[in-house]
Amino acid sequence: MKLKLQDLAFAYEKNNEVLRGVTLEVESGEVLCLLGPNGAGKTTLFKSILGLLKPSKGKVLIDGKDVRDYPRKELAHYLGYVPQNHIPPFPFRVLEVVLMGRTAHINNFAVPSTVDVEIAREAMRRLNIGHLENRNYAEISGGERQLVLIARALAQKPGILVLDEPTSNLDFGNQLRILRHIKRLAESGLTVVMSSHFPEHAFYCGSKVAVMQKGRIIHVGRPEEVITGQNLKEIYGVEVEVAEIERKGINYRVCIPSVV
Numbered sequence: 001m002k003l004k005l006q007d008l009a010f011a012y013e014k015n016n017e018v019l020r021g022v023t024l025e026v027e028s029g030e031v032l033c034l035l036g037p038n039g040a041g042k043t044t045l046f047k048s049i050l051g052l053l054k055p056s057k058g059k060v061l062i063d064g065k066d067v068r069d070y071p072r073k074e075l076a077h078y079l080g081y082v083p084q085n086h087i088p089p090f091p092f093r094v095l096e097v098v099l100m101g102r103t104a105h106i107n108n109f110a111v112p113s114t115v116d117v118e119i120a121r122e123a124m125r126r127l128n129i130g131h132l133e134n135r136n137y138a139e140i141s142g143g144e145r146q147l148v149l150i151a152r153a154l155a156q157k158p159g160i161l162v163l164d165e166p167t168s169n170l171d172f173g174n175q176l177r178i179l180r181h182i183k184r185l186a187e188s189g190l191t192v193v194m195s196s197h198f199p200e201h202a203f204y205c206g207s208k209v210a211v212m213q214k215g216r217i218i219h220v221g222r223p224e225e226v227i228t229g230q231n232l233k234e235i236y237g238v239e240v241e242v243a244e245i246e247r248k249g250i251n252y253r254v255c256i257p258s259v260v
């Protein structure tokens with residue numbers, strides 16, 4: 001599916017725009033990695049993509065149709081969302097949380113079928129969290145909760161997956177596993193938009209990088225074009241060298257921060 005943002009603007013308060021002139025395109029098979037300092041507007045942009053916030057200007061188009069013109073249930077077929085952190089007020093079991101991803105596929109008042117349960121279990125197995133199935137979602141660790149939310153989005157089987165800092169609570173191994181997973185999902189045809197505070201993540205799985213600063217997209221392009229020492233200094237105000245190293249015939253780019 002194709003996601004297109006056209007000259008998007010949004011303000012929580014009058015005369016204080018948090019998004020300004022945001023124009024971006026992401027195609028099926030691409031991973032757009034959104035970088036930007038704290039408070040730049042990344043979550044606000046994601047909420048606008050999901051139709052949760054109404055832009056004061058511009059449009060979000062999914063396959064050419066305005067996101068706000070889709071009935072909510074139909075939209076849930078197309079758009080999966082992994083929020084930054086989420087604890088529901090009720091003590092749901094982990095399996096129940098993952099099954100919420102199937103809601104759009106279940107008729108009103110019907111209960112999940114054995115097929116829905118199997119899809120939810122398969123999503124959990126893929127993320128190595130099958131053993132958490134009967135645990136109380138509110139009582140598992142932050143990283144485990146993040147994996148459950150990713151499983152919920154996978155169970156939904158959307159065409160477009162939006163992930164807000166999907167690796168923020170994860171240990172080193174799970175970060176790499178999730179990034180690898182995201183890359184594979186895109187290779188299987190999904191359209192992926194994710195935010196990260198780690199520029200190197202874009203080298204691992206991003207086909208495109210967009211940099212947001214004060215609500216504007218200031219750079220967009222391939223990771224190796226956008227993630228440069230000069231740009232990282234401009235975005236984060238720190239000295240970083242982007243080096244290329246070769247291992248077993250493969251070239252990697254790494255960010256080397258100046259910490260002295």
Ligand SMILES: Nc1ncnc2c1ncn2[C@@H]1O[C@H](COP(=O)(O)OP(=O)(O)OP(=O)(O)O)[C@@H](O)[C@H]1O
Pocket residue numbers: 012013018036037038039040041042043044045
């Ligand atoms: N509900 C709200 N009401 C008013 N202002 C808000 C609201 N939510 C966010 N903001 C403001 O909008 C701006 C953008 O916030 P947003 O959460 O989109 O940034 P972000 O790039 O996702 O930040 P972070 O990397 O820290 O998660 C910030 O200045 C923030 O204080």
